[in-house]
Amino acid sequence: MKAPRNDFKRRLTAGEVLNGFWLSLASPVASEALSLAGFDWLLFDGEHSPVDVAGVQPLLQAAATGTASAVVRPAWNDKVLIKRLLDIGAQTLLVPFVQSAEEAAAAVLASRYPPHGVRGVAGATRASRYGQTEDYFAVANQEICVLVQVETGEALDRLEEIAAVDGVDGVFIGPSDLAASMGHLGRPGHPEVQAALKDAAARIAATGKAPGILATNAADARRYVDWGYRFVAAGVDVGVLMAGAKAMLAEVRGG
Numbered sequence: 305m306k307a308p309r310n311d312f313k314r315r316l317t318a319g320e321v322l323n324g325f326w327l328s329l330a331s332p333v334a335s336e337a338l339s340l341a342g343f344d345w346l347l348f349d350g351e352h353s354p355v356d357v358a359g360v361q362p363l364l365q366a367a368a369t370g371t372a373s374a375v376v377r378p379a380w381n382d383k384v385l386i387k388r389l390l391d392i393g394a395q396t397l398l399v400p401f402v403q404s405a406e407e408a409a410a411a412v413l414a415s416r417y418p419p420h421g422v423r424g425v426a427g428a429t430r431a432s433r434y435g436q437t438e439d440y441f442a443v444a445n446q447e448i449c450v451l452v453q454v455e456t457g458e459a460l461d462r463l464e465e466i467a468a469v470d471g472v473d474g475v476f477i478g479p480s481d482l483a484a485s486m487g488h489l490g491r492p493g494h495p496e497v498q499a500a501l502k503d504a505a506a507r508i509a510a511t512g513k514a515p516g517i518l519a520t521n522a523a524d525a526r527r528y529v530d531w532g533y534r535f536v537a538a539g540v541d542v543g544v545l546m547a548g549a550k551a552m553l554a555e556v557r558g559g
């Protein structure tokens with residue numbers, strides 16, 4: 305048996321635009337259903353949801369039934385958390401709050417086995433199909449995809465240095481945190497924030513790395529793609545659920 309390959313990384317590197325969806329509910333049922341809905345990738349959020357490492361594993365298993373590649377956001381840029389997520393089979397990580405080239409390099413090192421990094425070695429994990437794959441150690445490092453999240457003005461000033469780090473495959477801009485850092489807490493749609501997002505997409509693309517972002521509706525997602533973002537989550541599960549449920553309730557009440 306061959307070790308798992310990373311479709312997300314391959315398609316991103318080939319220049320494709322990948323349409324994603326953001327999951328905060330930590331529901332394996334939602335993971336399975338949304339993967340079967342045809343998304344290219346699903347983000348499992350370990351930073352702003354109560355899910356821990358053990359809870360991410362069923363999300364990965366469920367996503368594997370459909371078309372979507374899994375992207376996992378650890379709670380922090382932490383080598384122990386990263387190692388544990390990789391062991392349960394995550395191959396693509398979205399590492400939050402990367403402020404410098406050094407922090408980006410630390411995320412890459414945490415994701416690679418020696419001599420290219422510091423990832424600890426376990427014999428039989430879900431990552432190696434429980435030890436059943438003949439080529440796991442030969443391909444494991446190259447199949448890891450590291451996306452780093454830039455979400456402050458300070459990090460934006462260092463965008464090119466961060467993107468240039470070897471092993472960084474993409475740079476994701478967090479619109480909500482960037483808005484907060486720019487003095488527009490809760491207003492990612494503010495014209496100054498939107499201008500920064502547009503500019504960031506072009507700057508990231510100029511480095512040869514893939515720009516990524518989170519939108520909260522299809523119109524924003526399409527505009528971000530037009531600006532050059534290539535891995536774009538079009539919405540968040542809890543947001544879509546609440547909007548749909550509230551609209552239905554209003555209709556039922558005749559409002």
Ligand SMILES: O=C(O)C(=O)C[C@H](O)[C@@H](O)CO
Pocket residue numbers: 326328349352455477478479480481482518540
């Ligand atoms: O800054 C952002 O935007 C993000 O990092 C995403 C947020 O954490 C959140 O909107 C996810 O639900």
